[in-house]
Amino acid sequence: MSRHAKPTFLVFGFLGSFLLIDLVLPIANLFFDADWASWINALKQPEARQALKISIESSAISMAAMVLLGVPLGYLLARANLPLKRMWISLVFLPMVVPDLAAGILLLKTFGPYGIIGQPLDARNISLTNNLAGIVLAQLFVAAPFVIVSALAGFSSVDPKLELAAATLGDSQWHIFRRVALPLAWPGIAAGLTLAWIRAMGEFGSTLIVAYNPHSLPVYMWVKFESDGLNGALPAAFCLVVLAACAVGASMMLSRLTGFADVVTPFGKAATGETLT
């Protein structure tokens, strides 16, 4: 390390601390202000439990959908010779810049009872809004891009020579994906999944429009805030922060257990040969 490293870190730390005031202080403040007894009491209410249950169920379904549908899509975008590949990749990014409220209206116009997809289903008595399906659709819209992009980056960072070697040894495309590409790209994908889960749990704006009922935890928080004020909303906010912290903790534990001690970024971490052994 050069002799300039230390002052550089000092300056960077100084600069970073300004951002931390914005990032950490409000959440720390939530805990300083905590009124534990009444919060725990508030979270024991049947409506609060129901909202928590809805949020966990819907985000679990979203996660399953993101793994089953998003990871293959990421592989396809990274490896297949698709026509207009760049266009497809940018299309996947687009939902990330659509504001939540607009996303809700767009989803509603598509999956609502008179929407392009919603109407034919509605004729068969299947509804995609104002139920668990609606919550999942909203969560997928905002969270799935994290998984697809992290899978795309993860698979792209795998050395093609390894896959080529497997191919020359006679492995099928599925085997190459399953035995070579996926294990190497997994740390990045796992980080993307963690982020996506947190994003899905906290999704509020578009859920409010697509599925006000049954209340997910963020919607329940809003309803409590509107009806009971700050003291009504804080327990739910606290619950969401704790859930997110658990997710990050679990993800770190998992990466440690699987031999990736470093905290991986959503945009992937170049895997080393050691995972092959």
Place this chain on the structure above:
Amino acid sequence: MLRNYMDLRDAREKGEPGMALLTWPIKKIRIVGLTLLPFLLPVFALGQSPDRNVSVLYAGSLATVMENGIGPAFAKATGYTYQGEAQGSLGAAQLMRNRLRTPDVFVSADPLVNTNLLMGPQNGNLVKWFVVVASSQLVIAYNPRSRFAAKLDEAAANKTPWYDVLAIPSLRFGRGDPTVDPKGYRTLLMFRLAARHYHREDIPKLLGEPLNPVQVFPEVVLLARVESGQFDAGIFYKHEILARHLPYISLPPEVNLGDPRFSDLYAQESYATSSGQQITGAPILFTVTIPESARHRDAALAFVRFLLTSGDLFRQFGFGEVEHRAGGDTTQIPTQLQSLTSGVFKL
């Protein structure tokens, strides 16, 4: 004299005169610059002078009349700048109670919001008085492209009873959430008044449970659903619907909660909220007040004055004109406003 980077570096290395300031290494300049940046950022944010500004927190349904009517007209007439914020009436009051907002003026969609959440020692005497500004009425708005539009048109023309059209099983209609929105509980009361008026006990059954998840939505969401055609119809205030140019079915004054002359009739119905609060039927009235926490009292006074003399604007936007009755502790009303009020408001 134009010099590029290389010239500057040469000049510095040669110790040319006039380059004294630049003898500092560029690296250091960059680091110092970056370090100072966070201190400079707030300076840009504080550019505006807040003294001539009035901040108004108002009931969400007033967004169009405030932002397109009153706000700009007030700024033009008085030279103050207007800064409005729309929130649900109940939510807005909660924001103020929790000191998350300190507006100069608060306009609510129900006198009860003042008396229950902001007035009295239990609420920190945040509000001491209020004045009634305007009235509104409930209507049934519908999407003109709905597959039931023809039926709804008939009801609007009084050829078919509206409650028979709403009873069509596959027709979707929505209403406000009684837990978060005065319009939500007013809709419940309106349907019971309709049962009384038309002698049809089955009318309130169209709503199901008070919190029926199929029908109940927050204000903005419901409007978005009807406008985007995902709902056929919804119960709204008349002024909201005029602003959105949607067709609507008018209701008789005995039912629509819009006519203070029927106060006694409205008061025969009541609804208990989930938090156990008893709400008695009353005409839909919007009130204005200057909270005790207001920061710019002169601007606030000018704004309330303007509001109480803008009857024409309110009428244009679909509101009903009412007497400016004063509620709460009327001795606390600023003297400049006393002459604009008439009579005492009784709950």
